[in-house]
Amino acid sequence: MTETDVNQRISDEVTGNDVVLFMKGTxxxxxxxxxxxxxxxxxxxxxxxxxxDVLADSDIREGIKAYSNWPTIPQxxxxxxFLGGCDIVREMYESGELGEVLAQKGIPTTSASQx
Amino acid sequence: MPMDPxxxxxxxxxxLPDAEVTIEDLAGDGDHYAAHVVSPAxxxxxxxxxxQMVYGALEGRMGGExxxxxxxxxxxxxx
Numbered sequence: 001m002t003e004t005d006v007n008q009r010i011s012d013e014v015t016g017n018d019v020v021l022f023m024k025g026t027x028x029x030x031x032x033x034x035x036x037x038x039x040x041x042x043x044x045x046x047x048x049x050x051x052x053d054v055l056a057d058s059d060i061r062e063g064i065k066a067y068s069n070w071p072t073i074p075q076x077x078x079x080x081x082f083l084g085g086c087d088i089v090r091e092m093y094e095s096g097e098l099g100e101v102l103a104q105k106g107i108p109t110t111s112a113s114q115x
Numbered sequence: 116m117p118m119d120p121x122x123x124x125x126x127x128x129x130x131l132p133d134a135e136v137t138i139e140d141l142a143g144d145g146d147h148y149a150a151h152v153v154s155p156a157x158x159x160x161x162x163x164x165x166x167q168m169v170y171g172a173l174e175g176r177m178g179g180e181x182x183x184x185x186x187x188x189x190x191x192x193x194x
Contacts, residue, residue: 034183070163071170071178087186088162 006063014077018107019049022064023074027051034086035074041093042076046110047102079105117145118181123173130172131156141185149185158190165189 014020019042025031027039027049042049054061054073065071068082076083078101083089092098102109120138127136127150134154141147150169157165165188170177177184 065178069167071175073178082163084163084166088166091162091187 001059003063003066006059007067010060010063010067013050013052015080017050018079018105019047020052020077021049021074022052022054022060022077024053024055026053031055032073034072037086038074038076038089041089041098045093045099045102047107078102078107118148118176119145120148123148123150123181123184126174126176127152127169127172131168135191141183147183148181149187151187151189153189153191155191157188158192160190162188 021027021035021038021042023030023032023035023038025035027043030036030039039051052060054064061073064073064075068075070082070085072085074086074089076085076089083101084092089098092101099109120140124136124138127134131152131154133156134152137151139149141149152165152169156168160168166186169186169188173181173184
């Protein structure tokens, strides 16, 4: 598969779904602690999201790093915009900023960002 | 592959000479680090852009030989 095809597939995922998490493993069985952390944050906030398992697709696994100029997985996208990896998502959750950003973007949550 | 914390600090300071870098060995195994980087160069930049600058400084090691570097960045004013 060419790089352009991979970019197109990634672009389709992040624009076709409101909240997309590129992760190692699946939301039910994360294969990496950093991915698990982001799944946990989203779950605590009641955010519906699509998980894309990069371990199941090596093209996506390498392609997503080039797409966002970001060297690590997980990567969280909201309405097509790259929000960050595990550290940033956790920091934004703890400061309450994640809830604000999701609200601004019209993503429903069931709980406030900070417990 | 373990990486020396001094090496991580050196790479970051090479790219961001005025940065204050604090590195903590989380697991004591030379493989899981947390870094706090404070630099005036981060002012006005998004967190994503700030982290990208640090990752850039690490010249491709992040995600490769450096698996776990929990990163926190800020400009001096907002710490």
